Amino acid sequence: MSRPQQITVLGATGSIGLSTLDVIARHPRDYQAFALTGFSRLKELETLCQTHRPRFAVVPEAAQARHLQARLQDAGLDTRVLAGEAGLCEVAAHPEADAVMAAIVGAAGLRPTLAAVEAGKRVLLANKEALVMSGALFMQAVRRHGAVLLPIDSEHNAIFQCLPGDYGQGLQRVGVRRILLTASGGPFRETPAADLAHVTPEQACAHPNWSMGRKISVDSASMMNKGLELIEACWLFDAPPERVEVVIHPQSVIHSLVDYVDGSVLAQLGNPDMRTPISHALAWPRRIDSGVAPLDLFAIGRLDFQAPDEQRFPCLRLARQAAEAGGSAPACLNAANELAVAAFLERRIRFNEIAGMIEHVLARDAVQPVADLDAVMAADTRARVEARAWLTRYAC
Numbered sequence: 001m002s003r004p005q006q007i008t009v010l011g012a013t014g015s016i017g018l019s020t021l022d023v024i025a026r027h028p029r030d031y032q033a034f035a036l037t038g039f040s041r042l043k044e045l046e047t048l049c050q051t052h053r054p055r056f057a058v059v060p061e062a063a064q065a066r067h068l069q070a071r072l073q074d075a076g077l078d079t080r081v082l083a084g085e086a087g088l089c090e091v092a093a094h095p096e097a098d099a100v101m102a103a104i105v106g107a108a109g110l111r112p113t114l115a116a117v118e119a120g121k122r123v124l125l126a127n128k129e130a131l132v133m134s135g136a137l138f139m140q141a142v143r144r145h146g147a148v149l150l151p152i153d154s155e156h157n158a159i160f161q162c163l164p165g166d167y168g169q170g171l172q173r174v175g176v177r178r179i180l181l182t183a184s185g186g187p188f189r190e191t192p193a194a195d196l197a198h199v200t201p202e203q204a205c206a207h208p209n210w211s212m213g214r215k216i217s218v219d220s221a222s223m224m225n226k227g228l229e230l231i232e233a234c235w236l237f238d239a240p241p242e243r244v245e246v247v248i249h250p251q252s253v254i255h256s257l258v259d260y261v262d263g264s265v266l267a268q269l270g271n272p273d274m275r276t277p278i279s280h281a282l283a284w285p286r287r288i289d290s291g292v293a294p295l296d297l298f299a300i301g302r303l304d305f306q307a308p309d310e311q312r313f314p315c316l317r318l319a320r321q322a323a324e325a326g327g328s329a330p331a332c333l334n335a336a337n338e339l340a341v342a343a344f345l346e347r348r349i350r351f352n353e354i355a356g357m358i359e360h361v362l363a364r365d366a367v368q369p370v371a372d373l374d375a376v377m378a379a380d381t382r383a384r385v386e387a388r389a390w391l392t393r394y395a396c
């Protein structure tokens with residue numbers, strides 16, 4: 001009998017990390033948690049280590065690592081606890097790890113995810129911000145190091161499932177006309193523009209269909225999530241931005257579609273539960289049970305579609321502009337958005353100021369080519385400096 005596949009879960013304490021561990025636990029003969037990483041909920045990380053008994057755990061600071069190491073030893077575990085970004089990169093690139101779930105949120109996931117890519121791993125990509133920031137470099141590294149990149153974002157996983165195996169030859173060569181990226185529209189889909197100034201972080205985080213981390217929940221409410229996903233789709237499927245269209249689909253049952261030149265439109269459907277794309281990517285090209293309930297079309301009854309409203313949700317327009325500008329623009333967009341979302345969650349700015357802050361940062365930054373990771377990080381730093389200056393001037 002072959003040994004279980006060893007899975008590093010970057011961001012194990014988060015929403016995607018926990019769903020990944022749920023799927024792994026359903027298939028103990030096929031998958032085993034190799035390394036678990038956490039950033040803030042370290043008590044929960046300890047509990048996860050007791051349940052999954054990984055070879056490694058990673059926490060932010062050395063003192064936290066010593067503390068967790070002692071606790072795990074007392075509990076009879078031989079898990080080794082590492083610290084910081086170096087620890088994250090070590091478990092991502094470890095020769096005994098077969099696959100890496102990249103589920104850290106934001107720019108913090110870039111270096112560890114790239115470490116997994118450069119080690120030629122099977123990389124399950126949830127951390128869309130890493131790809132948005134470093135697009136061309138990331139995809140070059142995938143090719144150069146023979147990594148297998150599988151999308152976890154439900155839309156991109158759906159598109160991947162609707163494309164032929166040889167789509168890497170180019171979308172036009174395989175007859176694709178458009179990619180249709182579905183969006184639920186988030187909790188403020190019907191909210192009048194004037195009311196968007198008064199919505200709270202709690203309302204923004206109460207997504208109608210998906211249960212997710214706070215940052216992506218706010219991104220979904222502002223539709224920046226769809227903007228980041230548009231950029232993500234361009235890189236994953238080598239599509240120009242004009243071939244990716246956003247469709248509001250409030251039920252979140254169709255996870256995305258591919259429109260072919262012969263008039264065929266292929267879609268992937270399912271209940272909105274991230275364990276489906278996680279199971280798909282873990283087992284690909286096989287299929288395994290994910291624990292997700294079968295889709296009940298009679299209970300759903302109908303599927304609706306609308307065009308997105310870029311007046312009320314300007315983040316989508318800003319992301320499309322950044323995709324078209326290329327170079328440092330997406331890294332700049334991402335960094336400005338991370339700070340804007342954090343400021344909104346801290347109640348320092350209003351929800352409808354998120355887009356204005358990002359637009360200001362983008363306008364101040366001349367787009368530059370990004371030849372290497374240093375250039376990406378420089379763009380990220382420039383944008384954060386500019387975003388902080390904006391916050392000092394305008395935020396509470």
Ligand code: NAD
Pocket residue numbers: 010011012013014015016017037038039040041102103104105106108109126127128129152153154210211212213214215216274
């Ligand atoms: P989350 O906030 O629930 O979890 C984030 C994880 O990252 C946690 O384990 C946290 O400890 C870790 N983390 C946070 N800051 C860190 C740092 N500075 N250094 C190291 N680790 C850090 O987020 P989530 O909802 O699980 O999303 C994770 C990623 O997956 C995001 O990029 C998100 O866009 C993407 N994604 C999530 C969903 C979803 O349904 N939740 C769907 C599609 C894509």
Ligand code: MG
Pocket residue numbers: 153154155229
């Ligand atoms: Mg998504």
